[in-house]
Amino acid sequence: MKPLNRLQMAWRAAQDIADGMVVNLGLGMPVNVSDYVAHDFDVVIQSENGIIGVGPLASANAADPDLVDAGSRRVTLRAGSTIIDSAASFAMIRGGHIDVTILGAFEVAANGDLANWDNRIPDKGPLVGGAMDLAASAQAVWVLMEHNTRKGAPRLLERCTLPLTAVHCVKRIYTDIAVISVEPEGFLVHQILPGISRDALQARTGAKLAFAPDCSDLAAPAIALPEI
Amino acid sequence: MAIEKRRATADEAVAGISDGATIMLSGFAGSGFANQLVAALRDLGPRNLTLVVNSATHRLANTHELIEAGMVRKVICSAARGHDKSGLSAFEQLYKDGKIELEVLPQGTFVESIRAAGAGIPAYFTPTGFGTDLAAGKETRRFGARDYVLEQAIAGDVALIRADTADRWGNLTFRHAQQNFGPAMATAAKLAVAEVRGFSDTPIPSAQVQLSGVFVDRIFVADVRA
Numbered sequence: 001m002k003p004l005n006r007l008q009m010a011w012r013a014a015q016d017i018a019d020g021m022v023v024n025l026g027l028g029m030p031v032n033v034s035d036y037v038a039h040d041f042d043v044v045i046q047s048e049n050g051i052i053g054v055g056p057l058a059s060a061n062a063a064d065p066d067l068v069d070a071g072s073r074r075v076t077l078r079a080g081s082t083i084i085d086s087a088a089s090f091a092m093i094r095g096g097h098i099d100v101t102i103l104g105a106f107e108v109a110a111n112g113d114l115a116n117w118d119n120r121i122p123d124k125g126p127l128v129g130g131a132m133d134l135a136a137s138a139q140a141v142w143v144l145m146e147h148n149t150r151k152g153a154p155r156l157l158e159r160c161t162l163p164l165t166a167v168h169c170v171k172r173i174y175t176d177i178a179v180i181s182v183e184p185e186g187f188l189v190h191q192i193l194p195g196i197s198r199d200a201l202q203a204r205t206g207a208k209l210a211f212a213p214d215c216s217d218l219a220a221p222a223i224a225l226p227e228i
Numbered sequence: 229m230a231i232e233k234r235r236a237t238a239d240e241a242v243a244g245i246s247d248g249a250t251i252m253l254s255g256f257a258g259s260g261f262a263n264q265l266v267a268a269l270r271d272l273g274p275r276n277l278t279l280v281v282n283s284a285t286h287r288l289a290n291t292h293e294l295i296e297a298g299m300v301r302k303v304i305c306s307a308a309r310g311h312d313k314s315g316l317s318a319f320e321q322l323y324k325d326g327k328i329e330l331e332v333l334p335q336g337t338f339v340e341s342i343r344a345a346g347a348g349i350p351a352y353f354t355p356t357g358f359g360t361d362l363a364a365g366k367e368t369r370r371f372g373a374r375d376y377v378l379e380q381a382i383a384g385d386v387a388l389i390r391a392d393t394a395d396r397w398g399n400l401t402f403r404h405a406q407q408n409f410g411p412a413m414a415t416a417a418k419l420a421v422a423e424v425r426g427f428s429d430t431p432i433p434s435a436q437v438q439l440s441g442v443f444v445d446r447i448f449v450a451d452v453r454a
Contacts, residue, residue, distance in 0.1 A: 047405075048335065048336075049256045049257055049259075049405050049408050050405055050407060050408060051404075051405055064404065065258055065259060066259045066260075066403045066404040066405055066406050067259075067404040067405060068256075068257040068258055068259050068405055069257070070256075070257060071257070072257040072258055083404055083405055083407065084407070085407040085408060085409070085410070085411045085412065086256070086282075086335070086339045086407070086408045086409050086412065087339045087340060087342070087343040087409075087411070087412045090335065090336030090339055090340060091340075093336060094336055094340075094354065094355065094356060113359075118361075123316060123320060123324050124309060124320065125284065125308025125309055125319075125320060125323050125330060125332070126308050126332045127306075127307040127308060127309050128306055128307070128332060128333075128334050128335070128362065129306050129307055129334075129335050130306075130334070130335040130336060131334070132334035132336075132337075132356045132357050132360060132362065133334050133335060133336030133337070133356045136355045136356045136357070136358065137355055137356065163360065163361045164359055164360045164361070165360065166356075166357075166358075166359070166360065167358065167359035167360075
């Protein structure tokens with residue numbers, strides 16, 4: 001079976017979101033997760049610029065330049081939503097009122113350390129945004145990232161090599177080939193893509209993997225990527 | 229004498245801002261930028277400014293014009309990127325050459341430091357950033373089972389913010405996500421100037437006011453033709 005594409009990865013993470021959760025979605029791949037949350041769930045999507053209850057993207061004729069999410073996308077409001085200022089929004093984040101934040105990442109370490117803000121791009125200034133606040137204080141931090149870099153290097157490591165976003169924060173990792181949790185003992189695999197052996201997965205990972213007794217196949221429905 | 233915070237022009241609204249001032253600019257993701265006030269500040273031309281702005285530059289803001297005009301000595305922000313993805317912007321060139329001072333903070337720390345200044349709190353402990361490069365050299369302390377970083381308040385001389393409607397008392401309402409950093413910045417600056425879409429000749433109903441006019445010194449009704 002082919003590795004999951006980024007929309008299938010978002011779909012897979014969405015399966016673990018429960019009715020009633022308050023969720024913050026990071027820029028890039030994670031924002032797609034909201035498209036796959038069960039329609040009959042009341043899930044509150046928090047955007048750090050203060051929109052509490054982000055709905056689907058706005059249609060072109062309904063788009064409003066003052067109704068934007070943290071990724072500058074023009075969005076709609078869900079029933080029950082409210083809009084607050086940035087100080088209150090980050091009080092909500094820092095105060096532990098976010099159940100789950102789903103973030104992209106460059107690297108995750110076996111102790112839960114997260115590196116997702118500084119990829120050391122030459123000549124570019126640092127861009128941290130709200131990542132450190134979310135990673136430090138959301139009740140759970142889930143990471144959505146490809147298992148390996150384009151060059152094939154592992155992103156799951158014994159220790160991060162890039163600058164940290166927060167220490168000991170990641171609880172789960174959804175990659176294109178596995179679902180993995182971070183336990184006190186390190187990485188624990190819950191699902192693997194059919195066709196990839198445990199040894200092959202270990203070979204593509206930079207830290208020791210343990211396998212859950214109920215470790216199962218990773219599967220997702222076919223979802224086509226939009227034409228670019 | 230009756231309170232009247234409205235100013236007739238953007239130039240009058242920014243009058244008196246001087247060299248060396250710390251200027252707070254609201255706005256996020258294209259909403260809440262006081263672009264007409266920033267243009268008037270550029271024309272006024274004070275030098276050696278410190279900007280307190282979430283994104284050092286943004287493609288929908290004109291902050292970069294202050295930087296390109298050589299008016300800015302330092303930027304305090306959470307996102308130190310150019311406004312234009314093609315090549316190096318003026319901000320990035322100055323940063324690369326070490327000609328502009330830069331302080332990068334996590335966004336929640338950025339806004340809480342501003343809020344703290346406006347609320348009379350000189351410093352506070354936050355869990356954000358502990359164990360990262362952004363906390364290097366800062367005092368840390370353990371409370372209970374967690375480690376925290378000591379962060380200092382950030383006060384401003386001037387805040388230039390954008391809102392929806394004002395009345396003559398300076399009371400403000402905001403449209404959708406336009407609030408972002410505006411309310412906190414208005415509280416933290418000695419002179420808070422609001423650029424608004426509309427002016428209400430009657431008082432804004434008390435329960436609808438989102439920022440008390442106590443925190444706002446001058447109002448400029450934006451020119452819709454600009």
